[in-house]
Amino acid sequence: xxxxxxxxxxxxxxxxxxxxxxxxxxxxxxxxxxxxxxxxxxxxxxxxxxxxxxxxxxxxxxxxxxxxxxxxxxxxxxxxxxxxxxxxxxxxxxxxxxxxxxxxxxxxxxxxxxxxxxxxxxxxxxxxxxxxxxxxxxxxxxxxxxxxxxxxxxxxxxxxxxxxxxxxxxxxxxxxxxxxxxxxxxxxxxxxxxxxxxxxxxxxxxxxxxxxxxxxxxxxxxxxxxxxxxxxxxxxxxxxxxxxxxxxxxxxxxxxxxxxxxxxxxxxxxxxxxxxxxxxxxxxxxxxxxxxxxxxxxxxxxxxxxxxxxxxxxxxxxxxxxxxxxxxxxxxxxxxxxxxxxxxxxxxxxxxxxxxxxxxxxxxxxxxxxxxxxxxxxxxxxxxxxxxxxxxxxxxxxxxx
Numbered sequence: 001x002x003x004x005x006x007x008x009x010x011x012x013x014x015x016x017x018x019x020x021x022x023x024x025x026x027x028x029x030x031x032x033x034x035x036x037x038x039x040x041x042x043x044x045x046x047x048x049x050x051x052x053x054x055x056x057x058x059x060x061x062x063x064x065x066x067x068x069x070x071x072x073x074x075x076x077x078x079x080x081x082x083x084x085x086x087x088x089x090x091x092x093x094x095x096x097x098x099x100x101x102x103x104x105x106x107x108x109x110x111x112x113x114x115x116x117x118x119x120x121x122x123x124x125x126x127x128x129x130x131x132x133x134x135x136x137x138x139x140x141x142x143x144x145x146x147x148x149x150x151x152x153x154x155x156x157x158x159x160x161x162x163x164x165x166x167x168x169x170x171x172x173x174x175x176x177x178x179x180x181x182x183x184x185x186x187x188x189x190x191x192x193x194x195x196x197x198x199x200x201x202x203x204x205x206x207x208x209x210x211x212x213x214x215x216x217x218x219x220x221x222x223x224x225x226x227x228x229x230x231x232x233x234x235x236x237x238x239x240x241x242x243x244x245x246x247x248x249x250x251x252x253x254x255x256x257x258x259x260x261x262x263x264x265x266x267x268x269x270x271x272x273x274x275x276x277x278x279x280x281x282x283x284x285x286x287x288x289x290x291x292x293x294x295x296x297x298x299x300x301x302x303x304x305x306x307x308x309x310x311x312x313x314x315x316x317x318x319x320x321x322x323x324x325x326x327x328x329x330x331x332x333x334x335x336x337x338x339x340x341x342x343x344x345x346x347x348x349x350x351x352x353x354x355x356x357x358x359x360x361x362x363x364x365x366x367x368x369x370x371x372x373x374x375x376x377x378x379x380x381x382x383x384x385x386x387x388x389x390x391x392x393x394x395x396x397x398x399x400x401x
Contacts, residue, residue: 064323199303259296
């Protein structure tokens with residue numbers, strides 16, 4: 001385990017902490033996502049000594065009053081296999097973690113029902129018969145087509161209550177996300193400008209599903225404008241936040257027709273590739289937060305990634321404002337657990353029985369040595385049957401023998 005904390009004098013907190021002080025974990029898949037989360041930290045912490053069994057790299061800090069540990073997948077590695085490994089490492093290195101947030105970017109699924117735009121935020125929340133996160137490519141192809149198998153756990157009740165609180169807050173008051181992100185640039189000059197300012201809204205272009213991006217052009221400047229989907233301009237620049245099912249799979253979705261077919265089947269709002277690994281490792285103690293950076297079609301590019309990542313990180317900060325850990329005491333350290341297990345493994349019920357119980361009073365139990373049955377048994381061997389009511393003193397008599 002290694003740490004990569006950037007120590008800014010204005011944000012540095014030199015208070016010494018232990019691994020079990022960290023109750024919140026944040027996992028990112030891309031460096032641009034980790035940078036956005038780190039920028040949202042209220043303070044950064046000193047690194048902790050590593051564990052030889054953990055090859056994750058961590059950043060530590062405080063966000064909305066919580067001590068959080070942040071990690072990211074290695075460069076060039078994507079998918080649920082690696083995210084499962086990363087999450088399991090975090091779970092073992094930080095046993096007090098009660099919730100893990102998967103924070104980053106995703107491909108949106110725009111529809112008539114959900115007018116999702118680039119820069120919007122999608123949060124996993126149970127919808128219909130699905131738990132909020134759907135592993136859409138988990139199953140088996142048969143004669144009747146692809147059959148999806150299994151289902152992930154839905155977030156626990158505490159997380160769902162917190163989502164209700166955040167939704168109520170954003171309904172009652174207009175959020176100040178844009179102002180907050182703009183201020184980050186002044187407080188942290190090292191931040192990339194792309195993450196602190198929204199791209200030109202004219203770059204948010206949605207094409208009809210049947211229109212495929214020409215491979216010979218890297219951008220959409222040469223795309224046929226006749227296939228642009230006309231949408232009403234938004235009056236407010238604040239992000240729209242959508243709650244519902246997020247599709248997670250090992251395949252990159254970059255075909256609008258495929259996107260829409262899968263989304264209709266599972267009622268999905270966006271696609272991503274790593275959250276299943278987090279759900280597998282932390283069961284119901286997780287939440288997925290995605291900033292929309294493309295439309296999961298052939299026109300996808302990375303222009304909106306920094307801004308979408310920053311918006312997702314902002315939502316994570318908002319969520320943690322209302323989240324309260326359920327655990328009020330520290331977990332038992334591993335060394336104590338190991339010592340306890342060693343003691344219990346060496347426990348012998350027979351020896352405990354022989355060594356336990358009250359000692360007989362001096363002079364008692366002498367009668368058995370004069371008993372004819374006992375004397376005969378001593379000479380001939382075999383089985384000596386001693387019977388009596390509960391509490392009559394059978395065990396005490398056996399100890400006398």
